Amino acid sequence: MERILKVITIDIKKKRFLKNLMISLFALTCILFLCFGKGRMVTIPSILLQLISFILLVIYSVSLTQEFENKTDKIIFTGIFSRNEIMVSKLISFIVTSIICFIFYEILSIICNTFNSNIFFNELNVFFLYAFTLGSFILLVSVITPNAILTGIIGYVMYFDLILALLNQALESSRNEMLKCVILNLPFYIANTGFQIGNYTVHQSIIMVGWGILFLASACVIINRKDM
Amino acid sequence: MHKLLKISWLNVKNSVYSKEFLLGIIALFSYSMLWVFLVHPAQYRLEGYDFEFGRFLYVIILYAAVCIIRNDIRFNTIKTIFTGVFSRTEIMISKGIGLIIWGVIFSVIVEINNVLVSCILYEKIGITGFLAFNHLHLFITYIVIAFCMGSFMVLIVSVMFSEKKSILFFIGILSMVNFYTAAITTFIGRRPEIAKNFSTYMKTPFYNTVLLMQGQFNMKSVLINVAWAVVFCILSVFIIKKREIK
Numbered sequence: 001m002e003r004i005l006k007v008i009t010i011d012i013k014k015k016r017f018l019k020n021l022m023i024s025l026f027a028l029t030c031i032l033f034l035c036f037g038k039g040r041m042v043t044i045p046s047i048l049l050q051l052i053s054f055i056l057l058v059i060y061s062v063s064l065t066q067e068f069e070n071k072t073d074k075i076i077f078t079g080i081f082s083r084n085e086i087m088v089s090k091l092i093s094f095i096v097t098s099i100i101c102f103i104f105y106e107i108l109s110i111i112c113n114t115f116n117s118n119i120f121f122n123e124l125n126v127f128f129l130y131a132f133t134l135g136s137f138i139l140l141v142s143v144i145t146p147n148a149i150l151t152g153i154i155g156y157v158m159y160f161d162l163i164l165a166l167l168n169q170a171l172e173s174s175r176n177e178m179l180k181c182v183i184l185n186l187p188f189y190i191a192n193t194g195f196q197i198g199n200y201t202v203h204q205s206i207i208m209v210g211w212g213i214l215f216l217a218s219a220c221v222i223i224n225r226k227d228m
Numbered sequence: 229m230h231k232l233l234k235i236s237w238l239n240v241k242n243s244v245y246s247k248e249f250l251l252g253i254i255a256l257f258s259y260s261m262l263w264v265f266l267v268h269p270a271q272y273r274l275e276g277y278d279f280e281f282g283r284f285l286y287v288i289i290l291y292a293a294v295c296i297i298r299n300d301i302r303f304n305t306i307k308t309i310f311t312g313v314f315s316r317t318e319i320m321i322s323k324g325i326g327l328i329i330w331g332v333i334f335s336v337i338v339e340i341n342n343v344l345v346s347c348i349l350y351e352k353i354g355i356t357g358f359l360a361f362n363h364l365h366l367f368i369t370y371i372v373i374a375f376c377m378g379s380f381m382v383l384i385v386s387v388m389f390s391e392k393k394s395i396l397f398f399i400g401i402l403s404m405v406n407f408y409t410a411a412i413t414t415f416i417g418r419r420p421e422i423a424k425n426f427s428t429y430m431k432t433p434f435y436n437t438v439l440l441m442q443g444q445f446n447m448k449s450v451l452i453n454v455a456w457a458v459v460f461c462i463l464s465v466f467i468i469k470k471r472e473i474k
Contacts, residue, residue, distance in 0.1 A: 020393070054400045058393050066392070069302075149298075150248055152396040153291055157255065160400075161407040162284055166259070170267045179266070 007085045011063070011093035021097060024055055025104050041112045046196075048108060052101045053195055056131065057159075060094055060138040061152035068146030074228050083223050091135050091216065098131030099124075123198045129208045130195050133187050134159060136215035143222045163188050187211040232318060236326035243295050244333065252288045253337070259284045260341050264348055274353050274361055275443045277345045278338065279410075282441040285334060285370075286377070286406050290399050293378035296326050297385045298395070310473050320465045323382060324375075331374030335367045342366075365445040373440060376433045376453040377402070379460035386464045386471070402434075409438040417444070433457075 011017070028051050032044045067073040077083050102124060109115040134155070141151045157163065167189045171180055183189055185207055194200040200208060243249055260281045269276070300306040310316055346358040381398075388394045413435065416423050429435050433456040436449035 024397075050404075054397060054404070057400060058397045061396060062393050069392075145248075147248065148392045149291065149294060149396050149399070153287060153399065156400050156403060157259075157284070157287065161404060162259070162287070165280075165283075165407075166262055166267060169263075169269055173267055173269050 007081060007089045008092050010081070010086070010089040012096055014093075017093070018100070021055070021059065021100060025052075025101065028055075029108060042114055044112050045105060045109045045114050048105060049196065049198070052105060053130075053160075053192060056094075056098060056101065056134065057138070057155050058152060059097055060135050061142065061155055062148050063093065064090055064139055064142040065146050065148035065151050068142075069148065077223070077226075077228055084220050087139060087216070087220050087223060090139060091132070094135035094138075095128060095131045098127045102127040119198060122200075125205065126195055126198055126200055129200060129205055129212070130191060133191055133208045133212040133215070136212045136219060137187070140215045140219040140222070143219050143226070158188050159191050164192060232314075232322045233325060235314075235319075236322040236324075236329060239296060239322065239326045240329045240333070243292060243299070246295075248295075249292070252291070256281070256284050256288060256337070257341065257344075260345070264345055268349070274342060274346060274357050278342060278361075278366075279442055281338060281341050283407065283410075285338065286373070286437075286441070287399070287403050289330070289334060289374050289377055290381050290402060292330050293327060293374070293381035294385055294395060294399070296323055296330075296378070297382055301385075301390055306473055310468070316469050317465055320461070320468055324379065324461050327375050327378035327382070328371060330378065331371030332367075334374055335370035338366060338370060339363065362445070365443075368450065369440045369445060372450050372453045372457075373437050376457040376460075377437060379457045379464065380433065383460045383464040383467070386467045389471075405434050406438060409434055410442065413438050413442060413444075 029044075029048060032047060033041075036044055067076055076086055081089075106115065106120070106123075137158070138151060138155050141154050142148075145151055145154075167183050167186070171183055174180060187208055190200065190204050190208060194204055260277065263277060263280050300309055309319055314322075342358060342361065346353045346355065380402075384398050385395060412426060412429070416426065416430075423430065426435075431452060433453050436452050439446070439449050440453070
């Protein structure tokens with residue numbers, strides 16, 4: 001039990017884990033308030049939600065790659081914890097980051113009068129699944145390429161605007177039902193479209209969990225085979 | 229001057245031969261081919277495919293520009309180059325020339341994509357569609373974009389230096405801005421009377437970059453972008469000169 005608790009808190013206990021996140025969230029909120037003022041306060045939470053997805057992407061991309069870039073990977077991956085445990089602790093820290101963003105987002109919704117208690121648990125579910133799937137994907141990419149900025153760009157290309165524009169156009173213009181079915185079951189399509197509206201259906205949630213486990217398992221396999 | 233040109237060429241050559249660039253090019257062409265084979269919207273001509281390709285290329289341009297100065301920081305050669313025989317201003321000028329060389333490389337890549345798209349969709353576009361395309365405009369467009377947005381990224385890197393998180397955040401946000409600005413340019417194109425609401429935004433390089441990428445070539449946008457690029461370059465030279473390089 002004590003070991004599990006330790007695994008969970010390895011990454012969270014890191015210095016400046018919370019500080020950077022809170023500073024960026026507060027700074028962005030202040031900028032948004034300055035830009036929109038009191039007149040259009042209702043739009044602020046939805047814009048912040050879009051920015052949160054970027055903040056999460058950046059934090060995830062840097063988390064594991066910084067170990068490689070600072071050459072601390074040898075220490076953490078050959079210490080008392082197994083490599084799988086380290087990967088899980090990274091993923092847990094991603095989920096904690098996401099939950100902190102969620103709390104911040106909900107507080108902001110209350111301030112801006114857009115809080116809706118009916119969708120509270122839906123949104124919690126969305127933040128949790130988003131962190132799980134995107135986090136495991138980023139872990140997989142970071143294991144393959146130790147460059148933080150490149151990892152972030154791959155994450156951006158695969159999950160954000162570019163791929164969404166492509167997939168949305170394909171859904172509109174294609175008559176092939178098989179292709180549509182494949183696109184609707186891709187995590188790249190589901191993750192951000194669901195995140196922006198704050199809702200995943202049960203079917204989508206299962207797909208997200210499935211892909212997340214697949215990404216995490218592949219990342220663990222690769223890191224276990226890697227020569228340190 | 230000859231030596232500066234050589235440095236900037238070597239700088240760019242190193243990045244071009246890197247694995248990351250190769251990966252980027254493969255991803256870029258795969259993305260373009262997905263548009264051609266999977267989506268092929270009925271109303272799209274060569275300009276449309278060119279624009280979609282350009283959107284992806286924009287992300288690579290930003291990354292290439294970041295690499296031009298960040299590779300020195302990553303591999304710890306920053307001390308060597310900024311304390312060598314060249315002054316810091318000269319080194320920064322060589323980085324600026326490097327951006328223009330990148331622009332030439334990127335416009336060649338876009339041309340290769342144009343040839344590919346016209347060959348694959350020979351019934352719809354074909355060789356006539358390819359020849360009807362204004363190649364000189366395309367050439368100038370990508371050099372200007374690489375120079376302008378590249379110098380903006382160089383400025384950001386010279387301010388942030390080794391702050392990976394902020395640099396990555398800026399790349400993401402700039403790509404997002406570029407992506408959504410396309411909606412504004414199309415909207416203004418349809419209803420020119422609302423242009424006055426966006427007058428400040430229309431003077432920024434972000435708006436003009438999208439305008440150029442969409443194939444709406446005009447000298448005003450080119451000049452605005454070049455002017456911004458010069459401002460960014462001067463600012464980054466100023467910052468690098470004042471900075472203590474440890």
